[in-house]
Amino acid sequence: MKAVVGYDIDQDAVDKAATRLESTPGATVHQADFLALAAESSGPAEPDLFDIGGASRQLEFELVISNPPYVRTQTLGADVAQTLGTKFGLTGRVDLYHAFTVAMIRALADGGGLGLLCSNKFLTNKAGTSMRRLLLEQLDLSEIVDLGDTKLFEAAVLPVIVSGTRVSNGKQKRETVGFRSVYEVKAHASPIASPIIAALSDRTSGGVVDGERTFVIRAGLLDVAAGHMQPWNPMDAATRARFSVLRKSKVKTLGDLGKIKVGVKTTADPVFIRTDWGTLPNELQPEAELVHQLITHHDIEPWDASQGARRILYPHRDNNGRSAAVDLTGYPRAAAYLESHRERLEGRKYVINGGRNWYEIWVPQKPGLWKLPKLVFPDIAETPRFAIDRTGAIVNGDCYWLTIEDDDLADVVTAVGNSSFCTWFYDAACGNFLYAGRRRFMTQYMERLPIPNVTENLVEEIRGLHATGDAEGLDELVWRSLGVEKPFG
Numbered sequence: 001m002k003a004v005v006g007y008d009i010d011q012d013a014v015d016k017a018a019t020r021l022e023s024t025p026g027a028t029v030h031q032a033d034f035l036a037l038a039a040e041s042s043g044p045a046e047p048d049l050f051d052i053g054g055a056s057r058q059l060e061f062e063l064v065i066s067n068p069p070y071v072r073t074q075t076l077g078a079d080v081a082q083t084l085g086t087k088f089g090l091t092g093r094v095d096l097y098h099a100f101t102v103a104m105i106r107a108l109a110d111g112g113g114l115g116l117l118c119s120n121k122f123l124t125n126k127a128g129t130s131m132r133r134l135l136l137e138q139l140d141l142s143e144i145v146d147l148g149d150t151k152l153f154e155a156a157v158l159p160v161i162v163s164g165t166r167v168s169n170g171k172q173k174r175e176t177v178g179f180r181s182v183y184e185v186k187a188h189a190s191p192i193a194s195p196i197i198a199a200l201s202d203r204t205s206g207g208v209v210d211g212e213r214t215f216v217i218r219a220g221l222l223d224v225a226a227g228h229m230q231p232w233n234p235m236d237a238a239t240r241a242r243f244s245v246l247r248k249s250k251v252k253t254l255g256d257l258g259k260i261k262v263g264v265k266t267t268a269d270p271v272f273i274r275t276d277w278g279t280l281p282n283e284l285q286p287e288a289e290l291v292h293q294l295i296t297h298h299d300i301e302p303w304d305a306s307q308g309a310r311r312i313l314y315p316h317r318d319n320n321g322r323s324a325a326v327d328l329t330g331y332p333r334a335a336a337y338l339e340s341h342r343e344r345l346e347g348r349k350y351v352i353n354g355g356r357n358w359y360e361i362w363v364p365q366k367p368g369l370w371k372l373p374k375l376v377f378p379d380i381a382e383t384p385r386f387a388i389d390r391t392g393a394i395v396n397g398d399c400y401w402l403t404i405e406d407d408d409l410a411d412v413v414t415a416v417g418n419s420s421f422c423t424w425f426y427d428a429a430c431g432n433f434l435y436a437g438r439r440r441f442m443t444q445y446m447e448r449l450p451i452p453n454v455t456e457n458l459v460e461e462i463r464g465l466h467a468t469g470d471a472e473g474l475d476e477l478v479w480r481s482l483g484v485e486k487p488f489g
């Protein structure tokens, strides 16, 4: 007879599930630690996560379904994370759902089915690389549904459903894996009215209005050939065709042009960053040499980042290409100001424990680089905004920056960064969406942004269109310069 077995460590959850399964013949629900069961079931810990089939496997289910808890390493605590890592052969950052996925696969018979509902972060972030590898190598994936910011469940994380069957190594797997995602948007040109679940089941791309909210469904395939190193996103046929053009044309990427760095992190912003330095008593007004214009995400408009009123007290100097703290005896007013905030600044134990002075900025970056021309863009934004700064301003930690000394190249990159191509590329290749249509333009994604070859003609055209404020013309030009057809609408 078939058996249905449930496990939860929480007795209330066990009781609830048992009540629901009362009329299911052969169903039992146990209060048990599933991770402990799965670890025991496979015998001793395996040296490699991907060598899942242990000799003494006892759990052999035909189907395992779970919505495992989502607890990050920081919350788990280092000891628990390390024990889980050893038990389940995980390296790097250990999220609990990752350990659960290994355990679930271990509990499956060959050919058994897996239904996993978990945080969607692993689809797109670097820490998810090993989770993506695990799923690709151990399962014949059948479908992925990224439920995005639909809030279909009461959960703090954005959920994804992954399904597949366990395969032994080397067995043929299907080459195409259906992949759908759904995210809320402010508006859509031609949405259909439908409950979101019904629209998702139809498996077509497009806009959907469900009650007060509008969503975009992207239906496509997982690019299985691209493997686990890149983020996972649904790719439709048109997107795949455009990527193939980009791959063939072998254009440079933003990451080829230099290191994309995050801005400074003070960990005491109210002390270091102000708009009202001039209103302080004279003896507390830091010397002008240490106070610099600061670019934050508020200040960045496409092409321009010069408007901000924030100034940062930056007690660092260049020391052979690295950062060194300034000697405050040379700056009595800055010293007096910092002294007046000493208690708060010394509260940052990690600064002092790191062998640094109590008045330093936590992440000052390299002071010698600020004076160079640089490209800046916000980390979080609805659409990308790239500006060029030639004023020597310092960049805040809510933005990324990259020094580009060649003016022609800087203009080309800025045109690309502000174009609909950049948004399209981000959505298709990176796709780390947050609530309310915001995207994260982190280094790991932006370094992949294609940049067309810089020619005299291209630079001249870009400058002409920018000077006349022809944003649409500029946008068309970016797509054309990369040899990729701009999607309609």
Ligand SMILES: C[S@@+](CC[C@H](N)C(=O)[O-])C[C@H]1O[C@@H](n2cnc3c(N)ncnc32)[C@H](O)[C@@H]1O
Residues within 6 Å of the ligand: 007, 008, 009, 010, 013, 032, 033, 034, 035, 036, 067, 068, 069, 070
């Ligand atoms: C995200 S919740 C799932 C909620 C469920 N989908 C629902 O709608 O009620 C995760 C569940 O896993 C249980 N859990 C946590 N650690 C566990 C473990 N080691 N073994 C078994 N269950 C565990 C928690 O008690 C919780 O009920």
